[in-house]
Amino acid sequence: MKILLPFVAVIALVFLAYAGVGVAKLHFLFGVVLPYAAIAVFIFGFIYRMFIWGKSPVPFSIPTTAGQQKSFPWIKQNKLDNPSSTLGVIGRMALEVLLFRSLFRNTKTELRDGPVLSYGSEKFLWAAGLAFHWSFLIIFVRHFRFFMQDVPVVLQMIEGADSFFQVGAPLLYLTDVVLVAAVTFLVFRRLAMPLIKYISLPADYFPLFLILGIAITGILMRYVTKVHIVGVKELVMGLVSFSPVIPDGIGVIFYIHLFLVSTLLLYFPMSKLMHFGGVFLSPTRNMPANSREVRHVNPWNYPVHVHTYEEYENDFRDKMKKAGLPVEKE
Amino acid sequence: MAKGPTPAELANIDYTPPQTEWMDTPTVIKTGTFCWGAKAKNLNIVEFPNARDWNPSEEDWKLPENWQEIFLKGMKDLLGKYRSFKVFMDICVRCGACADKCHFFIGSGDPKNMPVLRAELLRSVYRNDFTMAGKILGKLAGGRKLTLPVLKEIWYYLYQCTECRRCSLFCPYGIDTAEITMMGRELMNLLGLNTDWISGPVANCYMKGNHLGLEPHAIMNSIEGMIDDIETITGIRINPSFNRKGAEILFVTPSGDLFADPGTYTAMGYMMLFHELGLDYTWSTYASEGGNFGFFTSNEMAKRLNSKIYAEAKRLGVKYIIGGECGHMWRVLTQYMDTWNGPADFLEVPVSPITGTRFENAKSTKMIHVTEFTADLIKNNKLKLDPSRNNGLNVTYHDSCNTARGMGLLDEPRYIIKNVCNTFHEMPENTIREQTFCCGSGTGLNASENMELRMRGGLPRANAVKFVKEQYGVNTLANICAIDRATLSASMEYWVPGTRVTGVHELVANALIMKGEKERETDLRGDPLPGKEGN
Amino acid sequence: MYNGGKIIAGMLVFLAFFTFPFYYNLGKANARPEPKLNTPVIQQLAEKKCVESRDFMRAEHMQLLNDWRDSVVRDNNRIYKNREGKEFSISLQNTCMNCHSNKKEFCDKCHNYMAVKPYCFSCHIEPKENKS
Numbered sequence: 002m003k004i005l006l007p008f009v010a011v012i013a014l015v016f017l018a019y020a021g022v023g024v025a026k027l028h029f030l031f032g033v034v035l036p037y038a039a040i041a042v043f044i045f046g047f048i049y050r051m052f053i054w055g056k057s058p059v060p061f062s063i064p065t066t067a068g069q070q071k072s073f074p075w076i077k078q079n080k081l082d083n084p085s086s087t088l089g090v091i092g093r094m095a096l097e098v099l100l101f102r103s104l105f106r107n108t109k110t111e112l113r114d115g116p117v118l119s120y121g122s123e124k125f126l127w128a129a130g131l132a133f134h135w136s137f138l139i140i141f142v143r144h145f146r147f148f149m150q151d152v153p154v155v156l157q158m159i160e161g162a163d164s165f166f167q168v169g170a171p172l173l174y175l176t177d178v179v180l181v182a183a184v185t186f187l188v189f190r191r192l193a194m195p196l197i198k199y200i201s202l203p204a205d206y207f208p209l210f211l212i213l214g215i216a217i218t219g220i221l222m223r224y225v226t227k228v229h230i231v232g233v234k235e236l237v238m239g240l241v242s243f244s245p246v247i248p249d250g251i252g253v254i255f256y257i258h259l260f261l262v263s264t265l266l267l268y269f270p271m272s273k274l275m276h277f278g279g280v281f282l283s284p285t286r287n288m289p290a291n292s293r294e295v296r297h298v299n300p301w302n303y304p305v306h307v308h309t310y311e312e313y314e315n316d317f318r319d320k321m322k323k324a325g326l327p328v329e330k331e
Numbered sequence: 332m333a334k335g336p337t338p339a340e341l342a343n344i345d346y347t348p349p350q351t352e353w354m355d356t357p358t359v360i361k362t363g364t365f366c367w368g369a370k371a372k373n374l375n376i377v378e379f380p381n382a383r384d385w386n387p388s389e390e391d392w393k394l395p396e397n398w399q400e401i402f403l404k405g406m407k408d409l410l411g412k413y414r415s416f417k418v419f420m421d422i423c424v425r426c427g428a429c430a431d432k433c434h435f436f437i438g439s440g441d442p443k444n445m446p447v448l449r450a451e452l453l454r455s456v457y458r459n460d461f462t463m464a465g466k467i468l469g470k471l472a473g474g475r476k477l478t479l480p481v482l483k484e485i486w487y488y489l490y491q492c493t494e495c496r497r498c499s500l501f502c503p504y505g506i507d508t509a510e511i512t513m514m515g516r517e518l519m520n521l522l523g524l525n526t527d528w529i530s531g532p533v534a535n536c537y538m539k540g541n542h543l544g545l546e547p548h549a550i551m552n553s554i555e556g557m558i559d560d561i562e563t564i565t566g567i568r569i570n571p572s573f574n575r576k577g578a579e580i581l582f583v584t585p586s587g588d589l590f591a592d593p594g595t596y597t598a599m600g601y602m603m604l605f606h607e608l609g610l611d612y613t614w615s616t617y618a619s620e621g622g623n624f625g626f627f628t629s630n631e632m633a634k635r636l637n638s639k640i641y642a643e644a645k646r647l648g649v650k651y652i653i654g655g656e657c658g659h660m661w662r663v664l665t666q667y668m669d670t671w672n673g674p675a676d677f678l679e680v681p682v683s684p685i686t687g688t689r690f691e692n693a694k695s696t697k698m699i700h701v702t703e704f705t706a707d708l709i710k711n712n713k714l715k716l717d718p719s720r721n722n723g724l725n726v727t728y729h730d731s732c733n734t735a736r737g738m739g740l741l742d743e744p745r746y747i748i749k750n751v752c753n754t755f756h757e758m759p760e761n762t763i764r765e766q767t768f769c770c771g772s773g774t775g776l777n778a779s780e781n782m783e784l785r786m787r788g789g790l791p792r793a794n795a796v797k798f799v800k801e802q803y804g805v806n807t808l809a810n811i812c813a814i815d816r817a818t819l820s821a822s823m824e825y826w827v828p829g830t831r832v833t834g835v836h837e838l839v840a841n842a843l844i845m846k847g848e849k850e851r852e853t854d855l856r857g858d859p860l861p862g863k864e865g866n
Numbered sequence: 867m868y869n870g871g872k873i874i875a876g877m878l879v880f881l882a883f884f885t886f887p888f889y890y891n892l893g894k895a896n897a898r899p900e901p902k903l904n905t906p907v908i909q910q911l912a913e914k915k916c917v918e919s920r921d922f923m924r925a926e927h928m929q930l931l932n933d934w935r936d937s938v939v940r941d942n943n944r945i946y947k948n949r950e951g952k953e954f955s956i957s958l959q960n961t962c963m964n965c966h967s968n969k970k971e972f973c974d975k976c977h978n979y980m981a982v983k984p985y986c987f988s989c990h991i992e993p994k995e996n997k998s
Binding site: 003006050053054055056057058059060061062063065066067068069070071072073075076077079082083085097101103104106107108109110112115116117118120126130194195196197198199200201202203204205271272273275276279280282283284285286290291292293294295296297298299301302305306307308309310313314316317320321323324325326327 | 342344346347348352353378410411412413414415416417418419421422423424425426427428430431432437442445447448451462463464471472473496499500501502503504505506507510537538539540546547548551573574575576616617630631634635638639642643646664665666667669670671673674688690691692693694695696698703706707710735736737738739740741742743746759761762764765766790791794795798
């Protein structure tokens with residue numbers, strides 16, 4: 002159920018766009034109104050979520066130290082995994098965000114008779130995760146050729162590199178292949194590993210299916226049921242220059258693609274996909290581990306009721322004197 | 332364990348999840364895996380709400396009428412106070428990288444002990460009551476109403492987490508279950524749902540200065556006994572001071588070291604070392620606890636207990652503080668103390684009076700770890716050591732969760748051990764340093780009624796010890812944590828019999844050649860030294 | 867500790883990145899390319915029709931050219947039969963560019979607009995443009 006439902010939901014979205022554009026001819030709704038709404042929700046929703054997180058303070062310095070601390074000059078500090086400076090934190094965060102360093106540590110625990118526990122290296126999740134995120138980013142950046150009248154050389158270089166092997170016409174993008182393969186793997190592992198399946202929610206399958214839907218419709222319209230590509234760019238350029246147009250004869254599949262992307266943008270700020278912003282705010286990673294060196298201030302630190310020495314001495318004065326302990330009051 | 336499963340039975344672990352979804356699988360509170368409920372009298376001492384005697388195994392938990400309201404209001408409050416809590420409630424993608432990193436999951440196979448699911452128990456309530464999607468879609472969005480069985484389930488699994496943070500190391504977003512457990516336990520304390528093993532020590536520590544409730548004269552008696560033993564072994568009578576104003580250094584260590592073997596040998600080790608150095612230091616009976624069980628109840632309680640250390644340092648007029656070997660004590664001292672009760676501007680940046688080394692890394696807290704202090708002494712050749720006295724010991728070292736992942740104190744204790752022992756072997760790399768496994772009994776889970784849980788949680792650590800025992804003949808497990816010294820003794824006896832559990836400063840004191848000492852026949856435990864067995 | 871400054875800075879970067887297409891195109895006309903079909907050869911054609919229909923050519927020309935190349939280079943087949951059964955000589959230079967002799971006004975118009983760089987002319991010789 003928790004797998005079927007999100008799957009059916011994505012299929013339903015596809016049919017909705019098909020019916021809306023192909024049958025009901027609501028080109029303006031699916032081509033202009035919904036994309037605008039989705040972009041607005043994404044941008045303002047994202048910022049709103051960051052604002053809500055930012056409103057709560059970080060009361061304590063709680064980095065997870067993953068290496069040797071800074072102590073003596075003769076003991077080598079692990080400056081990336083236990084950073085004591087801002088530079089170290091930047092390095093740690095860069096590795097985390099760009100290369101998924103923590104996930105790279107992943108191990109697989111096995112229990113054999115004896116009992117013998119062993120911890121093997123397990124890099125598949127890391128590799129698939131990294132492949133997915135990076136190809137998604139490159140594909141997104143590649144799409145900027147639809148958003149700009151004169152496409153900068155950098156984008157053309159990215160595109161050139163992505164289609165380096167010059168397979169077929171139009172040229173096959175490596176990232177298309179990698180993205181589909183990685184997402185498929187990520188779906189597959191949720192289904193095939195019993196414990197991962199056990200923890201998965203509909204909210205875990207839905208974005209995977211949705212992204213897969215986006216990738217498939219995108220690939221279809223590039224390689225199979227081709228669309229009027231110049232018309233597509235005209236529509237997109239109309240959107241980004243705030244003078245929307247609906248060119249004729251683009252092809253329904255484009256509107257399906259666009260609708261799925263709009264759904265993703267709408268869904269993004271209210272879902273776990275916000276890990277994109279959240280990873281930057283994780284206090285176990287983004288703080289220097291120097292709390293013995295520099296005092297961390299808690300804005301809501303308040304005085305508490307303590308049991309003072311005076312009260313303590315009052316409780317035990319006789320016993321203390323008998324034991325020969327010095328006391329403040331005789 | 333007197334009764335309960337044998338090691339062979341316990342090691343028969345099934346990692347297959349149940350057929351039913353976790354939200355539809357009721358939790359049964361099992362004997363041997365939970366601690367007794369807090370007693371009213373202990374909670375009353377520290378003015379905690381809803382104090383009453385209660386029993387987790389009984390149907391009626393005697394909750395206040397409006398317990399849901401209290402819980403949810405408390406949650407809202409914590410979400411506003413802690414960005415960590417809010418972010419960690421929102422951004423988990425359930426990738427499962429943390430799943431098999433938890434010692435309790437590895438040892439029990441209970442899927443609700445996977446860190447991700449332990450967090451989801453609370454997260455489901457969060458989604459239901461604090462997110463738009465959850466309010467509209469409910470279960471479809473992973474939301475779950477806070478019912479009595481849900482509350483009991485959350486409670487049960489919050490007390491099957493030792494806040495060791497191993498999961499947080501592997502999480503791609505650094506989601507720290509320790510943080511979630513701390514929030515959850517704080518919420519439970521609003522409902523009086525504490526455990527006896529935590530609330531008792533907290534009340535003791537509040538009134539008497541230490542978890543064990545040792546009154547001033549009892550502390551002195553205990554140390555007196557150790558001094559006698561030291562004299563028997565070394566021929567030297569040492570004379571530590573208590574509550575002495577004007578001393579240069581205040582020494583604070585977990586009270587466990589004053590009370591029970593093998594912690595007492597570590598305490599003897601500190602005293603022998605300090606005596607040999609002629610260190611101008613004092614003990615305090617008021618701040619006679621380095622550990623902080625308050626940390627396992629609420630942030631406020633932890634602060635209330637911790638305040639004594641700086642207060643006493645100020646009253647006695649010392650220059651700085653040395654802290655003994657303890658685990659969560661050092662998480663508190665490193666990441667919390669200065670924020671709560673600082674700035675300690677009445678103290679000075681610690682400088683070793685022996686070597687002149689300035690401890691810049693502690694220039695704000697003004698409190699250094701005793702292994703930092705000792706490693707510096709050894710590096711500067713200030714100690715005369717005879718490591719061969721430890722030749723009977725084939726040593727491995729267990730990193731405490733908190734000193735490893737909340738501090739990064741990894742190489743200092745190793746440096747000391749390698750200088751005071753001739754035989755040292757590391758456990759497998761996935762079980763040490765930042766990847767270290769918990770003893771299985773931290774955060775106040777070191778009671779006796781939950782022994783099955785403790786032994787399950789202790790399996791990964793014990794198994795790594797067993798590996799080096801079989802591989803290299805390791806027979807000694809060194810550590811720098813009072814709870815380790817107590818709990819690893821139990822889990823070693825269960826999983827790897829014949830393993831000695833020892834503090835690092837016990838090893839130091841064994842090897843330490845003291846001025847004017849007689850020829851030593853035995854180690855601190857009274858066991859004959861290598862080559863002296865015949866005497 | 868709120869690190870508000872850092873969060874705001876981060877949000878500015880976020881905003882700059884995701885709204886880039888909007889401010890980048892401010893004030894720029896959305897000029898749709900109009901490829902020109904007015905070469906002398908085309909103007910003289912009785913029936914102004916390419917080897918296949920306009921819609922087919924618009925969507926599939928790259929695939930067709932790719933197939934033509936393979937057909938000639940690999941199979942030594944220089945005859946293309948279109949959907950109506952009409953035969954054409956497979957030749958970029960003699961068939962395609964014979965009519966579309968205005969590469970700059972025809973091919974490049976859309977290719978530049980879409981930032982597509984076909985590699986036809988890394989082997990073939992570019993036609994000399996009729997300066998008409």
